[in-house]
Amino acid sequence: MNALLMKGVTIIDGTGAPPLPDAFLRVEGGRISAVGRMSDLREDQGGEDVLALEGRTVLPGLINAHEHLTFRRYHGTFQDVVMGWSDARLMLHGAASCLASLSEGITTVRDIGGKGLSNILLKEAVADGSLIGPRILADGSPIAMTGGHGWQICREVDSPDEARLAARELLLAGADFIKCMASGGFVAHGQDQPGSQQLTTEEMRAAFDEAHRIGRRTTVHAHPPTAIRAAIEAGVDCVEHGGLLDDATAELMAAKGVYLVPTLSALRITAEKGAQMGRPAWLVEVSQKRAPAQIATFQKAVRAGVKIVTGVDSIGEMVREMELLMEGGLSPMDTIVAATSRAAQCLDIADSVGSIEVGKCADLIVVAGNPLTNIRALDNIEWVLKDGKRYRPDDLRAMIGTKVGT
Incomplete structure (x- = not known):
């Protein structure tokens, strides 16, 4: 070359x-x-x-700190894809998603949840030149309570010892970081409510300790203040979504240096395009109601000085995400920083990208x-x-x- x-x-x-x-x-x-x-x-x-x-x-190159390559921008329902597609089909979709991400200027992806160890396999394929794509940081699978948010792609645990074992096994398999599911989510319903805490502080601490012991980072899916505070007490480095964040918790995040990946474009695009992408009517309705309020919630993090990083989730779009960060109060330059050097700092790769x-x-x-x-x-x-x-x-x-x- x-x-x-x-x-x-x-x-x-x-x-x-x-x-x-x-x-x-x-x-x-x-x-x-x-x-x-x-x-x-x-x-x-x-x-x-x-x-x-x-x-x-x-x-x-842009850094997408929240992605799911094996079901990126899928058409249909989560159940159709995760439970309906074979592992081979998911991997083929992931390979295509690598090309798509790179075509959009995304040169680094933190894949934050796949079925089995699929995202680790994608990472290895890109690293050894078998596949064209962005550099990938992978978690293997998130850690959740039994029946918790995203259980279909998670390692399910119900005690600190089980959480510690899950983290050790994921790290042994090649995980670059550990992700825990601290709360329910907006994209699920029934008993999986966004305002409910799921994993306990002790369970998360056990998993995070294993990652930190060998110099790996940690992150958490969390919406309500209770779950975010529990994760901070457990030692988390980053919060995904933070959709129900309050002012006091935002100030705590800023004081502790905890990053936020707000994934604003995920709900907004679900609200706008979800029906044509095959999402269920209840999810489109929830997204339409919640998306405007999400900007106001995000502004609490901006006012508190929380370190913001770009990430789009499985349906979001990078440039749209950056537009929404600006709508929420970031300057154009700070938005670019959120997608580049600050994202690299969050992922602990700022020495190279x-x-x-x-x-x-x-x-x-x-x-x-x-x-x-x-x-x-x-x-x-x-x-x-x-x-x-x-x-x-x-x-x-x-x-x-x-x-x-x-």
């Missing part, structure tokens, strides 16, 4: 620093080897590919336009680089079937 020189670009480096106009960026051996102003460029290296990219913006710095992996996107003035410029991706290898989004999409929901 030849070295690559990109010339005449505006660089948004993902750290929150002001953009660098009329700049160059050099990639060698899959890593960023030089960044600077065009006036400082020494073009004497030779043997490199050159892209003249005046009018384009280069950013770090998340910002444009010499020595880091060349995970980059080239877009037409300026996302600081119109975040929808991120829909106009001309190139995606993953570890320095270039892809045209249209070429990636051409390899995907029509039912992956791109």
